[in-house]
Amino acid sequence: MPSLKRKQQIVAVASVIGLLAAGLGAYWYTATATGPTSFTLRPDDSAMVSRGQQVYLANCASCHGSKLEGQPNWRERNIQGMLPAPPHNETGHTWHHPDDMLFAITKYGIAKVAKMPDYQSAMPVYEGKLSDADIVAALSWIKSQWPAEVRAQHDELNQRARKS
Numbered sequence: 001m002p003s004l005k006r007k008q009q010i011v012a013v014a015s016v017i018g019l020l021a022a023g024l025g026a027y028w029y030t031a032t033a034t035g036p037t038s039f040t041l042r043p044d045d046s047a048m049v050s051r052g053q054q055v056y057l058a059n060c061a062s063c064h065g066s067k068l069e070g071q072p073n074w075r076e077r078n079i080q081g082m083l084p085a086p087p088h089n090e091t092g093h094t095w096h097h098p099d100d101m102l103f104a105i106t107k108y109g110i111a112k113v114a115k116m117p118d119y120q121s122a123m124p125v126y127e128g129k130l131s132d133a134d135i136v137a138a139l140s141w142i143k144s145q146w147p148a149e150v151r152a153q154h155d156e157l158n159q160r161a162r163k164s
């Protein structure tokens, strides 16, 4: 028969393990729950959007244009075989991609997202150069500039992408 003290020890150890398991579970839940949704663009958040405009003008406008207009003939590859920067307004195809893909393109680059390691692109990789929050802010500002119906279509696209 274990002594009363021994029983208390067992109970104490068991509850510590229980707490650890619960903590781990909560951590896992938060990590997975915030995974895809942490990249949700917030075009209606005025603080986020004004920060995003600054990030955009300092880092993206030199290629994508201060009015999101992109570079001329952006559909045609140049002599080096690379595409010019596309517009980020409604005439481009930025809004054809869900939030997390836009985030991934900006952070990790086209080659990684397209799983084409040898793909040569003039689009920089911002991992280590911009924080995740700044990337989300810049993309939120871009989205805030789209006409209402394009934003609505992009919201639907996001919903479909999150369900699949």
Ligand code: HEC
Pocket (backbone or CB within 6 Å): 055, 056, 059, 060, 061, 062, 063, 064, 082, 083, 084, 085, 086, 092, 093, 094, 095, 097, 102, 105, 106, 110, 120, 121, 122, 123, 124, 126, 130, 138, 139
């Ligand atoms: C040095 C020029 C340059 C800068 C600076 C630049 N980009 Fe790009 N970006 C490009 C080019 C070129 C492409 C098209 C690349 C390709 O398809 O090969 C592109 C493509 C993209 C795409 C994909 C668009 C689509 O329709 O598929 C996104 C999103 C993007 N850029 C976001 C950004 C953001 C956000 C910034 C600033 C943080 C930025 N870019 C800065 C050149 C640039």
